Amino acid sequence: MSLIARLRAYAADAFGLAATEEVAVDDQHLAATALLVHVARVDGTLAPSEAERLARLVRGRYAATEAESRALIARASAMDAATRDVAQLVEMIGRETDETARAGLLAMAWSIAGADGHVDEFEEALVWRLGRLLGLDEPAIAFARAQGLTGRETGPAPIA
Template identity: 50%
Template structure:
Protein backbone atom coordinates (compact mmCIF):
# COMPACT_ATOMS: atom_id res chain seq x y z
CA UNK A 1 0.00 0.00 0.00
CA UNK A 2 2.86 2.40 0.78
CA UNK A 3 4.34 1.80 -2.66
CA UNK A 4 1.08 2.77 -4.34
CA UNK A 5 0.77 5.94 -2.27
CA UNK A 6 4.40 6.82 -3.05
CA UNK A 7 3.79 6.39 -6.79
CA UNK A 8 0.81 8.75 -6.66
CA UNK A 9 2.84 11.32 -4.71
CA UNK A 10 5.69 11.10 -7.21
CA UNK A 11 3.35 11.37 -10.18
CA UNK A 12 2.00 14.64 -8.81
CA UNK A 13 5.44 16.25 -8.60
CA UNK A 14 6.91 14.90 -11.86
CA UNK A 15 6.89 16.72 -15.18
CA UNK A 16 7.21 20.37 -14.21
CA UNK A 17 6.65 22.87 -16.95
CA UNK A 18 10.12 23.70 -18.15
CA UNK A 19 10.49 27.37 -19.00
CA UNK A 20 13.34 28.63 -21.14
CA UNK A 21 14.97 30.06 -18.00
CA UNK A 22 14.77 26.76 -16.16
CA UNK A 23 16.11 24.78 -19.09
CA UNK A 24 18.89 27.28 -19.78
CA UNK A 25 20.00 27.31 -16.15
CA UNK A 26 19.78 23.54 -15.79
CA UNK A 27 21.56 22.87 -19.10
CA UNK A 28 24.38 25.24 -18.19
CA UNK A 29 24.85 23.49 -14.87
CA UNK A 30 24.73 20.05 -16.52
CA UNK A 31 27.35 21.23 -19.01
CA UNK A 32 29.60 22.31 -16.14
CA UNK A 33 29.24 18.89 -14.53
CA UNK A 34 29.99 17.10 -17.81
CA UNK A 35 32.85 19.21 -19.19
CA UNK A 36 35.57 17.23 -17.40
CA UNK A 37 34.31 14.06 -19.08
CA UNK A 38 32.57 12.52 -16.06
CA UNK A 39 29.38 13.47 -14.25
CA UNK A 40 30.11 12.14 -10.78
CA UNK A 41 27.20 10.98 -8.65
CA UNK A 42 28.01 13.79 -6.21
CA UNK A 43 27.74 16.36 -9.02
CA UNK A 44 24.42 14.94 -10.20
CA UNK A 45 23.09 14.91 -6.62
CA UNK A 46 24.17 18.52 -6.16
CA UNK A 47 22.51 19.50 -9.46
CA UNK A 48 19.23 17.93 -8.35
CA UNK A 49 19.40 19.63 -4.94
CA UNK A 50 20.26 23.06 -6.37
CA UNK A 51 17.51 22.94 -8.99
CA UNK A 52 14.96 21.63 -6.49
CA UNK A 53 15.77 24.54 -4.20
CA UNK A 54 15.96 27.18 -6.93
CA UNK A 55 12.64 26.23 -8.54
CA UNK A 56 10.77 24.81 -5.51
CA UNK A 57 10.58 21.32 -7.03
CA UNK A 58 10.26 17.95 -5.40
CA UNK A 59 13.12 15.49 -5.86
CA UNK A 60 11.46 13.58 -8.72
CA UNK A 61 10.64 16.77 -10.62
CA UNK A 62 14.18 18.08 -10.11
CA UNK A 63 15.64 14.79 -11.39
CA UNK A 64 13.37 15.03 -14.44
CA UNK A 65 14.58 18.58 -15.08
CA UNK A 66 18.21 17.41 -14.86
CA UNK A 67 17.44 14.58 -17.30
CA UNK A 68 15.80 16.98 -19.76
CA UNK A 69 18.66 19.45 -19.38
CA UNK A 70 21.15 16.63 -19.93
CA UNK A 71 19.42 15.69 -23.19
CA UNK A 72 19.29 19.34 -24.28
CA UNK A 73 22.97 19.81 -23.47
CA UNK A 74 23.95 16.68 -25.37
CA UNK A 75 21.94 17.84 -28.39
CA UNK A 76 23.45 21.33 -28.27
CA UNK A 77 27.04 20.59 -27.32
CA UNK A 78 27.75 24.23 -26.56
CA UNK A 79 26.67 26.65 -23.88
CA UNK A 80 26.15 29.76 -25.99
CA UNK A 81 22.50 29.00 -26.78
CA UNK A 82 21.73 28.44 -23.10
CA UNK A 83 23.71 31.52 -22.08
CA UNK A 84 21.66 33.61 -24.51
CA UNK A 85 18.42 32.29 -23.00
CA UNK A 86 19.67 32.90 -19.47
CA UNK A 87 20.88 36.39 -20.34
CA UNK A 88 17.43 37.34 -21.62
CA UNK A 89 15.60 35.94 -18.60
CA UNK A 90 17.90 36.85 -15.73
CA UNK A 91 18.90 40.16 -14.23
CA UNK A 92 22.48 40.88 -13.15
CA UNK A 93 22.02 39.49 -9.63
CA UNK A 94 20.45 36.28 -10.94
CA UNK A 95 23.28 35.82 -13.46
CA UNK A 96 25.79 36.16 -10.62
CA UNK A 97 23.81 33.59 -8.65
CA UNK A 98 23.92 31.26 -11.67
CA UNK A 99 27.71 31.51 -11.78
CA UNK A 100 27.82 30.76 -8.05
CA UNK A 101 25.67 27.67 -8.64
CA UNK A 102 28.02 26.59 -11.43
CA UNK A 103 30.97 26.75 -9.00
CA UNK A 104 28.96 24.68 -6.50
CA UNK A 105 28.33 22.00 -9.11
CA UNK A 106 31.98 22.03 -10.19
CA UNK A 107 33.25 21.51 -6.64
CA UNK A 108 30.68 18.81 -5.77
CA UNK A 109 33.07 15.99 -6.65
CA UNK A 110 35.79 17.44 -4.41
CA UNK A 111 37.88 18.98 -7.18
CA UNK A 112 37.43 21.75 -9.70
CA UNK A 113 38.86 20.48 -12.96
CA UNK A 114 40.66 22.89 -15.27
CA UNK A 115 37.93 22.48 -17.92
CA UNK A 116 35.23 23.34 -15.37
CA UNK A 117 37.16 26.41 -14.25
CA UNK A 118 37.65 27.63 -17.84
CA UNK A 119 34.02 26.97 -18.77
CA UNK A 120 32.62 28.88 -15.80
CA UNK A 121 34.85 31.90 -16.47
CA UNK A 122 33.75 31.79 -20.13
CA UNK A 123 30.09 31.59 -19.11
CA UNK A 124 30.56 34.58 -16.79
CA UNK A 125 32.00 36.60 -19.66
CA UNK A 126 29.16 35.57 -21.98
CA UNK A 127 26.68 36.58 -19.25
CA UNK A 128 28.28 40.06 -19.27
CA UNK A 129 29.61 39.72 -15.72
CA UNK A 130 32.78 41.59 -14.92
CA UNK A 131 35.75 39.64 -13.64
CA UNK A 132 35.61 40.97 -10.09
CA UNK A 133 31.91 40.11 -9.72
CA UNK A 134 32.51 36.61 -11.10
CA UNK A 135 35.50 36.20 -8.77
CA UNK A 136 33.29 37.21 -5.84
CA UNK A 137 30.69 34.60 -6.81
CA UNK A 138 33.47 32.01 -7.06
CA UNK A 139 34.90 32.90 -3.66
CA UNK A 140 31.48 32.77 -2.02
CA UNK A 141 30.64 29.40 -3.57
CA UNK A 142 33.99 27.88 -2.66
CA UNK A 143 33.79 29.19 0.91
CA UNK A 144 30.51 27.34 1.49
CA UNK A 145 30.79 23.77 2.73
CA UNK A 146 33.92 21.72 2.32
CA UNK A 147 34.34 21.68 -1.46
CA UNK A 148 37.87 21.82 -2.78
CA UNK A 149 39.23 24.70 -4.80
CA UNK A 150 41.23 24.39 -7.98
Protein backbone atom coordinates in the same frame (compact mmCIF):
# COMPACT_ATOMS: atom_id res chain seq x y z
CA MET B 1 7.75 20.50 -33.54
CA SER B 2 9.99 23.01 -31.69
CA LEU B 3 13.47 22.15 -30.47
CA ILE B 4 12.26 22.30 -26.87
CA ALA B 5 9.37 19.93 -27.61
CA ARG B 6 11.71 17.50 -29.38
CA LEU B 7 14.16 17.61 -26.48
CA ARG B 8 11.35 17.00 -24.00
CA ALA B 9 10.12 14.03 -26.01
CA TYR B 10 13.66 12.65 -26.28
CA ALA B 11 14.25 12.98 -22.52
CA ALA B 12 10.89 11.37 -21.72
CA ASP B 13 11.70 8.46 -24.01
CA ALA B 14 15.33 8.11 -22.92
CA PHE B 15 14.58 8.23 -19.20
CA GLY B 16 11.25 6.39 -19.26
CA LEU B 17 9.18 9.35 -18.16
CA ALA B 18 5.49 9.26 -18.92
CA ALA B 19 4.00 12.30 -20.60
CA THR B 20 1.84 12.90 -17.52
CA GLU B 21 4.99 13.27 -15.38
CA GLU B 22 6.16 16.23 -17.40
CA VAL B 23 5.84 19.49 -15.51
CA ALA B 24 5.72 22.82 -17.29
CA VAL B 25 9.11 24.46 -16.91
CA ASP B 26 10.17 27.93 -17.81
CA ASP B 27 12.62 27.86 -20.74
CA GLN B 28 15.06 30.00 -18.75
CA HIS B 29 15.05 27.47 -15.90
CA LEU B 30 15.57 24.65 -18.38
CA ALA B 31 18.49 26.48 -20.01
CA ALA B 32 20.03 27.30 -16.61
CA THR B 33 19.76 23.66 -15.56
CA ALA B 34 21.32 22.56 -18.87
CA LEU B 35 24.27 24.89 -18.17
CA LEU B 36 24.69 23.31 -14.74
CA VAL B 37 24.52 19.83 -16.28
CA HIS B 38 27.21 20.86 -18.77
CA VAL B 39 29.46 22.10 -15.96
CA ALA B 40 28.96 18.83 -14.05
CA ARG B 41 30.00 16.78 -17.09
CA VAL B 42 32.73 18.92 -18.65
CA ASP B 43 35.61 17.02 -17.03
CA GLY B 44 34.37 13.77 -18.55
CA THR B 45 33.00 12.30 -15.34
CA LEU B 46 29.89 12.96 -13.34
CA ALA B 47 31.05 12.31 -9.80
CA PRO B 48 28.35 11.27 -7.32
CA SER B 49 29.04 14.44 -5.32
CA GLU B 50 28.45 16.56 -8.44
CA ALA B 51 25.21 14.72 -9.27
CA GLU B 52 23.98 15.18 -5.69
CA ARG B 53 24.90 18.88 -5.65
CA LEU B 54 23.20 19.38 -9.03
CA ALA B 55 20.03 17.68 -7.81
CA ARG B 56 20.01 19.69 -4.56
CA LEU B 57 20.49 23.02 -6.31
CA VAL B 58 17.88 22.30 -8.98
CA ARG B 59 15.40 21.10 -6.37
CA GLY B 60 16.02 24.23 -4.34
CA ARG B 61 15.63 26.67 -7.23
CA TYR B 62 13.65 25.27 -10.14
CA ALA B 63 11.72 22.23 -8.93
CA ALA B 64 9.45 21.75 -5.94
CA THR B 65 9.87 18.00 -5.56
CA GLU B 66 12.53 15.38 -6.10
CA ALA B 67 10.55 13.88 -8.99
CA GLU B 68 10.26 17.28 -10.69
CA SER B 69 13.98 17.79 -10.14
CA ARG B 70 14.85 14.44 -11.76
CA ALA B 71 12.56 15.18 -14.70
CA LEU B 72 14.04 18.66 -15.17
CA ILE B 73 17.60 17.33 -15.02
CA ALA B 74 16.72 14.64 -17.57
CA ARG B 75 15.27 17.26 -19.93
CA ALA B 76 18.23 19.56 -19.33
CA SER B 77 20.66 16.70 -20.03
CA ALA B 78 18.99 16.10 -23.38
CA MET B 79 19.09 19.81 -24.14
CA ASP B 80 22.78 19.99 -23.23
CA ALA B 81 23.53 17.01 -25.48
CA ALA B 82 21.69 18.63 -28.38
CA THR B 83 23.32 22.04 -27.95
CA ARG B 84 26.49 22.76 -29.88
CA ASP B 85 27.72 25.61 -27.68
CA VAL B 86 26.91 26.84 -24.19
CA ALA B 87 26.46 30.31 -25.66
CA GLN B 88 23.12 29.10 -27.07
CA LEU B 89 21.97 28.21 -23.56
CA VAL B 90 23.13 31.56 -22.21
CA GLU B 91 21.13 33.29 -24.95
CA MET B 92 18.01 31.49 -23.72
CA ILE B 93 18.57 32.93 -20.25
CA GLY B 94 18.89 36.41 -21.70
CA ARG B 95 20.78 39.49 -20.65
CA GLU B 96 17.56 41.09 -19.39
CA THR B 97 17.84 38.80 -16.35
CA ASP B 98 19.22 40.95 -13.56
CA GLU B 99 22.89 40.78 -12.65
CA THR B 100 22.23 39.35 -9.19
CA ALA B 101 20.37 36.42 -10.73
CA ARG B 102 23.11 35.83 -13.32
CA ALA B 103 25.77 35.94 -10.59
CA GLY B 104 23.69 33.48 -8.54
CA LEU B 105 23.61 31.06 -11.46
CA LEU B 106 27.37 31.40 -11.84
CA ALA B 107 27.87 30.69 -8.11
CA MET B 108 25.81 27.53 -8.59
CA ALA B 109 28.05 26.53 -11.50
CA TRP B 110 31.16 27.05 -9.35
CA SER B 111 29.54 25.01 -6.57
CA ILE B 112 28.93 22.08 -8.92
CA ALA B 113 32.44 22.36 -10.39
CA GLY B 114 33.93 22.11 -6.91
CA ALA B 115 31.53 19.52 -5.50
CA ASP B 116 34.04 16.70 -5.93
CA GLY B 117 36.69 18.64 -4.01
CA HIS B 118 38.63 19.71 -7.10
CA VAL B 119 38.04 22.21 -9.90
CA ASP B 120 39.99 20.94 -12.88
CA GLU B 121 41.20 23.11 -15.73
CA PHE B 122 38.23 22.31 -18.00
CA GLU B 123 35.74 23.25 -15.29
CA GLU B 124 37.68 26.40 -14.43
CA ALA B 125 37.84 27.56 -18.06
CA LEU B 126 34.18 26.73 -18.71
CA VAL B 127 32.80 28.53 -15.67
CA TRP B 128 34.93 31.63 -16.30
CA ARG B 129 33.64 31.63 -19.90
CA LEU B 130 30.07 31.30 -18.63
CA GLY B 131 30.63 34.31 -16.42
CA ARG B 132 31.77 36.37 -19.38
CA LEU B 133 28.87 35.12 -21.54
CA LEU B 134 26.48 36.06 -18.73
CA GLY B 135 27.84 39.61 -18.95
CA LEU B 136 29.68 39.61 -15.64
CA ASP B 137 32.98 41.39 -15.10
CA GLU B 138 36.08 39.78 -13.57
CA PRO B 139 35.38 40.91 -9.97
CA ALA B 140 31.80 39.57 -10.18
CA ILE B 141 33.05 36.24 -11.55
CA ALA B 142 35.66 36.01 -8.78
CA PHE B 143 33.02 36.82 -6.15
CA ALA B 144 30.66 34.16 -7.55
CA ARG B 145 33.58 31.71 -7.49
CA ALA B 146 34.26 32.44 -3.84
CA GLN B 147 30.57 32.05 -2.98
CA GLY B 148 30.14 28.83 -4.91
CA LEU B 149 33.31 27.15 -3.73
CA THR B 150 32.65 27.99 -0.08
CA GLY B 151 29.09 26.68 -0.23
CA ARG B 152 27.33 30.04 -0.09
CA GLU B 153 25.50 29.60 -3.41
CA THR B 154 22.21 29.49 -1.57
CA GLY B 155 21.30 33.13 -2.14
CA PRO B 156 18.29 34.30 -4.14
CA ALA B 157 16.96 32.16 -6.96
CA PRO B 158 19.28 32.75 -9.91
CA ILE B 159 16.68 33.02 -12.66
CA ALA B 160 13.26 34.44 -11.88
